[in-house]
Amino acid sequence: MNRTVINPHYTSLLQRIHVDGVLLLGLICLMAVGLVTIYSAGGQDMALIQRQVVRLGLALVVMLVLAQIPPMAYRGMAIYFYIIGLLMLVAVLAVGVVGKGAQRWLDLGFMRFQPSEIMKLAVPMMVAWYISKFTLPPRSLHIGLGFLMVAIPTILIARQPDLGTSLLIASSGIFALFLAGMSWRLIGFVSILGGAFAPVMWFFLMKDYQKQRVLTFLNPESDPLGSGYHIIQSKIAIGSGGADGKGWLQGTQSQLEFLPERHTDFIFAVFSEEFGLYGILGLLGIYAFIILRGMWIAVRAQDAFSKLLAGSITLTFFVYVFVNMGMVSGLLPVVGVPLPLVSYGGTSMVTLLAGFGMLMSISTQKRLMSR
């Protein structure tokens, strides 16, 4: 690979270590918002903040490392990555560790590991690799095979069961196919198929607790102290925040512990209660900034694989935001999706920043090749 710098004027320190400064700025802002909110939601527990900072640091290191790997290398390893991921998913169903009513973990002896996280990156890589082998727009056969590549891990993960992750993985694959130029006729056909599949899912695939979540979503007030409690308290927190919010550390719903899962999945409710609609608009601004930057990187990417991968990662990031905000504010049923880079928690954070590492690789390494 030619690493010769042709135009020294374009070489900055960030570019030399393959960091997209604009994207990094957006991510750091988001992490800062996350730490501030976790501090409030976690009852001003500094130990919680320290653990989150360590995780963020670790995730940033992973991002930095992945940014050094050129996009072509990702393209080359996509199929192996995908196959290894699939094998581990099968292993999870066979010998996985059960926790919280679901079988999601592989016990590696020294750590527990969630193979579905690998698939969050492996699936878009695989689809992008496969589709980009052919000229775009892809033919229906290739789209069909692409769907198969998405469907297998999605179903395996849904069986664990982990509805949130399977949703994110399905989206990431479908986004790659969509961006590749899948025909509108096919999109219509798939939508109808998906609609027809919904009752099948309801009767054969979904577990009782998942059905209960959907029912609760449709009418949370039917069981205000039971299954509807989460969503009702969450809506009260958001609604009582008003335009200006109650102020940092002043949210009664969160500080007095009426709100469940305060620093993890429902952290958006804490944020909304304390910072109000104006705060939310600011937060959405940061997300929009990151997404626009991600799509900008995708559009500017040199080859089809990079475009599809970058686009898929960025759009999936948005799905996180949409699903989390939607469920917390009562628009969507409760599925376990965190608010990306704001919610307290480890695994998804590392995966997310790993994805942004690939984006940075695509953003910073293309020019070196092109000129």
Place this chain on the structure above:
Amino acid sequence: MPIKRQTIRDHTAEANLFARRTIIALLVIGVTLGVIVSNLYSLQITQHEDYQTRSNGNRIKVLPVAPNRGLVLDRNGVILAENIPVFSLDIIPEEVDDLDATLTELTHILSLSEDDISDFRQALKGQRRFKPVSIKTRLNQQQVAQFAVHQHHFPGVSVNARLARYYPYGSALTHALGYVARINKRDLQKLQESGQDANYAATHDIGKQGIERFYETRLHGSVGYQQVEVNNQGRILRTLDFQPPTPGDDIVLNIDIELQLYIQSLLEGQRAAVIVTEPKTGAVLALYSNPSYDPNLFVHGISSKDYRGLLSSGGRPLINRATQGQYAPASTVKPLLAVVGLEQGLITPETTMTDRGRYSIPNVSHTWRDWKKWGHGKVDVVKSIEVSCNIFFYDLAYKLGIDTINASMSEFGFGDYTGIDLAEESDGIMPSRGWKRANTNEPWYIGDTIPVGIGQGFWTATPLQVNHAINILINHGQKVLPQILRGVKHNDEISLEGLKTARPIAVNDDKNWDLALRGMRGVVNNQEHGTARLAFKGTPYSSAGKSGTAQRFTVAQDEEYDAETVSAHLRDNAIYVGFAPYESPEISFTIVLENAGGGSSNAAPIARQIMDFYFRDRTPDIAQVEP
């Protein structure tokens, strides 16, 4: 190498396609964000107030604070009902490391019973761990002190006080003062019906009897509120607002506790009722019914054993004899009937008749007898009262007829509630044709009228009714209703309760009152034949009165009544009504002794003692020097 079907890539076209799809994706994202924001707008702006209210509903709890019950004082300021702290030993489970060890150690110090501990364990279930649970209620001072010494060994265990009602004079005042006890379901229902349930949200006890019941509203006060912030466990974090309760009014009674206690001491072992009033004001100075019981038993919940004891006791202590006991008023009504006879013109002050001990009316074979076998000889109306001549009043009743008697005696309050400030009152029976028809399904016979002339027959009255009727007589027809409440005390100043009056009895000749009263004066003062002259010999004050002996047992036509042969509860009731001083009455009183025998020989001496006690430290308006 297989031939690639792939055509030459058109990188520009692919890039354009990708860019188009990106724009579509961004548009979809924009729309989706719009949906999210509009939903948040709806929650945070449109429905903000609703959610703000629900949020406050979550965190703010309003705790009622019970007002202190007003004190009850006697007319001289002596406390009759007060609030004293009662101590309970409470445990906050979450603050105790080892509950079993703590209970064992507590047992050594405070001698907890097995029941205490099992009750405690029962109460512990389903209770939040930060809420105190009582293990022993009503600790005595010694136990409080014993625990205080060891308190530092028992984190999470504490002694707490609450105020409970206490009646220092116990059984002496029960029937007048009543008592409070725990609010029960029926009380709660009544409070709900009257919209008072919120006011009682924190209140433990409610007046069940007597003054405590009648003046419940004044004594109770108004509830206060403490607004607190709680977390999702219901734990109180801080007080946001405090609205102190308004304590109940301190009330002052007309009762004189010393007089009341003295009367109690006179009546030991008797089934009896005594009422002492001020005729001018209707003020009740004493109201006592014997046997009585300790009202303090009820305050903390009477044991079923004690309650059964009260119910099955032969003396029936739960009944207030003074206001609920129904007795034949007997000869005490003779002065009243005399006034009516004079007013109607059926007799005059000069009317005389000769009493030979027997009375009969045309076409009736029955003869009625005087209490004195050979009669009183020639009597006029005054002498008839003085000697309590039956024949004169038989004849008067015959002339008046039952309808006039009923109408006039109803004016004196018989057959109706007096309106005293007690809920425990009976109305007695003032017989009439209609009453007899309704109750016995028989017509009124002329023979039924004759015994009514001496306050017997179907006629029954409560001691309070008799006293009230005599007060009307003393006041020449003015009606002042009996009243226990004297006033309400605010900062050492008593605002007196107004007198309760009713339409007076109008007479044609005011002298008719004096004539009847003169007869009553003669009862105690006529040295020759006053029936109660012996009991009132040598009093330093002037008094007047009328005795009565109410038959509980009908003696056959030709038999003698012999107390020895008649079983105790069928013996005559002794009654005495009176007032003093005669010229300007300060007090009037009614005494009923059940099954004691003759009124002048048994009840009059009690009346003497009461008056002696009353006038001992006072100078009567007009002192009377006895010969």
